Amino acid sequence: MSSLEVTFVTAGSTVWTGRAAQVVVPALDGSMGILPRMQPTLAILGSGDVRVIDESGRAEVFGVDGGFMSMDDDIVTIGVDSLHPATGAGSR
Amino acid sequence: MGAQQREYKKRIRSAQGMQKIFKAQEMIAAARISKAQARVEATTPYADAITQAIGAVATHTRDAVHPFLAQDRSRTGRVAILLITSDRGMAGSYSSSAIRQAERLNNTLRAEGKSVERYIVGRKGDSYFRFRNRRVEQSWTPYKETELVELGHEIAATLNARLLDESENGLDELFVVGTRFISRFQQEARVARLVPLAVVDADEDADTTFPLYDFIPDAATVLDDLVPRYVTSRIVSILLQSMASEHASRQRAMKTATDNADSQITKFTRLANAARQAEITQEITEIVGGADALAGSGRKDR
Numbered sequence: 001m002s003s004l005e006v007t008f009v010t011a012g013s014t015v016w017t018g019r020a021a022q023v024v025v026p027a028l029d030g031s032m033g034i035l036p037r038m039q040p041t042l043a044i045l046g047s048g049d050v051r052v053i054d055e056s057g058r059a060e061v062f063g064v065d066g067g068f069m070s071m072d073d074d075i076v077t078i079g080v081d082s083l084h085p086a087t088g089a090g091s092r
Numbered sequence: 093m094g095a096q097q098r099e100y101k102k103r104i105r106s107a108q109g110m111q112k113i114f115k116a117q118e119m120i121a122a123a124r125i126s127k128a129q130a131r132v133e134a135t136t137p138y139a140d141a142i143t144q145a146i147g148a149v150a151t152h153t154r155d156a157v158h159p160f161l162a163q164d165r166s167r168t169g170r171v172a173i174l175l176i177t178s179d180r181g182m183a184g185s186y187s188s189s190a191i192r193q194a195e196r197l198n199n200t201l202r203a204e205g206k207s208v209e210r211y212i213v214g215r216k217g218d219s220y221f222r223f224r225n226r227r228v229e230q231s232w233t234p235y236k237e238t239e240l241v242e243l244g245h246e247i248a249a250t251l252n253a254r255l256l257d258e259s260e261n262g263l264d265e266l267f268v269v270g271t272r273f274i275s276r277f278q279q280e281a282r283v284a285r286l287v288p289l290a291v292v293d294a295d296e297d298a299d300t301t302f303p304l305y306d307f308i309p310d311a312a313t314v315l316d317d318l319v320p321r322y323v324t325s326r327i328v329s330i331l332l333q334s335m336a337s338e339h340a341s342r343q344r345a346m347k348t349a350t351d352n353a354d355s356q357i358t359k360f361t362r363l364a365n366a367a368r369q370a371e372i373t374q375e376i377t378e379i380v381g382g383a384d385a386l387a388g389s390g391r392k393d394r
Contacts, residue, residue, distance in 0.1 A: 011135060027308050040305045043307070068142070077141045079141045079142055
């Protein structure tokens, strides 16, 4: 099974990099799930939780506030303005 | 001890005192370069990510329009120069070469008939223009090295608002004059044009090989959000690079100053030694001359 190559950065640091099975981001118009082989997408993020689910099925949750996400050829790049503890909404 | 010797000793002591200060400054700067460099590197992934994203929008959509992307922006004829200088001196040519670049740019722009607004970071640039009674639109000074990212966001917010201003006094273009950090030994003051964005045009044939992007929520919103964000990220990156350059420049200047103090000390030590020797020689000559005179007079007792 193919997986996603994820780079998750803030303006000043790298938060998470590696391979993931699924990523969920808070797009402006609602939560959006990203799976491998999805079409190339560029999305603007609102505030909410970013969930990165790695290949073993473990999820990591980050609360974010504003940013963008680009997805092309199974490479996912998430850049956010600010990072804070997960709000809990929408996380497991 | 003779007056001349005393004078030289005084000079040596003062050079030694200054040398200690220069040496300390040099070491502080050297320690800070690596920190500043690390900060530049920490922001690189984000800058890369946003550059890539912007590139994607610009090359994949034909209908995408954003005011910052329009190549010919000449509504008001107003352009802004953001000049980044240091707060403190003793950094060699760091601030002055940035100022010189800004002045050159200023002249070019004025020759094109544009009116220039100046935005300045750092006390050196600010005082340069204030001393000459030239208008500075806004200056951010003094600034803290640890809060450069926040400062960058603040500056970008101000400038983005002015650039998006549709009224009479909105800005057309934005230039940033900063100092690029090439290596510890090489820095270069340079001008970057941030608005209008210089999107590198990919080959026309290459367009077809790229898949169509899906924009969420839609292309216009994505651009409206992404473009100011890109400008912000560029400003922050230039600020951080300039900071690293400032430290590198200061280290070099202080190294030179330490070396100069050293040669000064050597020079005055030599002169002091010569003066002491001359004094001794003179004393001997006087004693010998006195003894000869006594012997010549034929007196036996003293």
